Amino acid sequence: MGGTNPYSLFLILILLILGMDPDCEKKLGTAKDLVEKVSTTLSNMKNGAKSLQTDVEDMHFMLLNMRQPGGS
Numbered sequence: 001m002g003g004t005n006p007y008s009l010f011l012i013l014i015l016l017i018l019g020m021d022p023d024c025e026k027k028l029g030t031a032k033d034l035v036e037k038v039s040t041t042l043s044n045m046k047n048g049a050k051s052l053q054t055d056v057e058d059m060h061f062m063l064l065n066m067r068q069p070g071g072s
Contacts, residue, residue, distance in 0.1 A: 018024045 018028065021027065
């Protein structure tokens with residue numbers, strides 16, 4: 001038992017506890033839905049941050065061109 005990962009033991013304990021709960025499937029389904037929604041939200045935030053960064057870089061480039069003589 002010396003080479004057993006403690007996280008695996010913890011996961012087994014949690015699964016045993018959940019297995020004794022009659023509403024286990026419903027609770028796990030709710031948890032799965034929550035994780036999926038959090039994942040979608042984080043993905044949307046990441047895409048929004050990338051878009052914002054692109055717009056800020058474009059604005060910075062435009063402002064630099066305005067400061068230079070002969071810039072458009």
